[in-house]
Each structure stands twice: as structure tokens, then as C-alpha cells.
Amino acid sequence: MAKRATATPIEAEEQRVLARERSTTRRAAHESEKAKQQQTVAYKTTRLQKTVKQKQTVMKRKPNQDAKVDWPKPVDMDRKTNCLKNFIQHMSMDSLAESVCGICNVRRFKRDLRHVPLSKIPSIELLKIHPDLHNMIPKIQEINSFNSNESNVQSSTNNQSFTCINGMFFYEAGLYKTVDRKKRSLIHCGVCTECWSALTKEKLPKFSATNKVWMGDIPQQLQGLTIPEQRLIALYRHNSCIVKLHSPFHSTSTAQSALKGNCISFPQDVINIATTLPLELDDLCDSLKIIFVGSRMP
Incomplete structure (x- = not known):
């Protein structure tokens, strides 16, 4: 029978110390794990x-479920x-109708012009x-002496685009008679906003003939030219010209006016191009197109 080993008092004390340390370590680890679990539970609870x-707040703000909300209405x-x-x-x-300012000869929408008697024009002496x-202007003295007052203004006897009334210069396209x-x-007289504002401030209208802005009339030989002519x-060539063609049976009150406009202009060398006139038909067809809109060919 083997004898049981006995430890000395010193060894026994050392074993008890080690046992206490292991117990303390296990207890600390257990408490740390428990603390982590408590933190996790607290975090999840929060x-x-x-x-x-948040759900309760949304439910308070949310409208009645039975009411149907249509958006957009x-x-x-x-x-x-x-x-x-x-x-x-x-x-x-009527809204798209255009007229001419009798002072500067600029075409505007008729609704944007002031139509006033000559006596109501401010600073008319300017x-x-x-x-x-x-x-600068041909036949202006002759017309001025003929139209010495308002009653003598007659467009039929004046072949010019302007007239003079009591020494004042006006464009006939912007004048009309009433009773x-x-x-x-x-x-x-139809007066545009710019001319009215200038005369109200006792200034010369910027584009008026009295401010020495005179373009002249189109010679009779050059009036009514076709697009190819x-x-x-x-002097400047436009790359396209749009003209709306409509049936002649439509009412003039509902039919739209033709649209003619320059999209892009290119300067031309007049001296060199004079030797090539008249232009070939193929050159004109490059930029001149006709489109008929309708159910059948006209």
C-alpha cells in the first residue's frame, strides 16, 4: 500500500494562495461577462x-387610415x-396683332402700344x-409745308412713310384717325413704351428720326420681292425661312399669320458674289424648302 504524499507547510500555503488567485480570476471573468451581458440587454432595451x-409618434401624426389621400389631386x-x-x-x-410706333417706326405688339391723341403726347415739342x-430725308420740306395742321394729314396724297404735323415728325404707319x-x-398715335418713357422724362426717343436715326424708305422697285429675289x-443670307401655308377657306379671324424670320445670318462678300449672280437653282434649293401640312397634296 502506497503512502500518501504529504506537503510541507510552505508548499501547502503556496497551493492555498494559488487556489485563491484562480478563484479570484474566475470570479472576475464571470463578473465581466455578466456586466457585458447587462450592457447588451440595456442597449437592446434602449x-x-x-x-x-418613434412608432407612437408616427401613429399620432398619421392621418386616419380610412381617409383616402390622392396625390397629386x-x-x-x-x-x-x-x-x-x-x-x-x-x-x-387680336392678342398677336402688331402695330408700328408712330415715333420710332419699330414694330411692336399692339397691346404694348399706347394709343393716344397727338395732344396727349408728353413733350411733343421734342x-x-x-x-x-x-x-437727310427727301421731300421733308414739301410734306411739312403741306401738313401744317392735323386736318390736312392725308395718307393718300403722301407716298412717303412719314408725315409732318405742326412741324412734328411722325411715321404714317403709326397714325390713325378717329371721330x-x-x-x-x-x-x-401709337407710342411704344421706350418712346413714351423718354418723352415723359423730356428726352429724345432713342430711335426717333428727330434723333437723326433714319433708315429710309424701301424703293418701289424693291417692294414686294419674293424670297428668292x-x-x-x-447682304446677309439667312439659313432658313419659315412660312406657314394655310387654306384660303379659313376665316381671317381665326387663321394665324405667316411666320417669317432669320435664324442665323452670315455676312457675304458682295464684290465677289456679284460675279456669280444670278444664283443657280441648286444653290437656292439648299436652303429654300416648302412643307405642306394637310391630309392631301394641295
């Missing part, structure tokens, strides 16, 4: 509480009708004929 609180028929009426009104011939205009309640003949003598 997250859950926040989520529940369908446009009602009255609004559609008003939009269509406004579009037709703004695209009508429109008096400048002495330099006598040499008042007392059956007196009055002359009204204009291209033959043009």
Missing part, C-alpha cells in the same frame, strides 16, 4: 424603447377649361424736325 416611441374640369380659354385668348389674332433732317362724340376728326441681293 433601442426597443426608442423604436416604440386630379385637375378639375373648370381649371382645364380656364387654361384652354387663356391659351386660345393669348394665341388669338419731335420737331431737326435742321439736319432737311438734307369723337362731337364728330370731330382726331389723329391718334430677296436672296439674290441680300
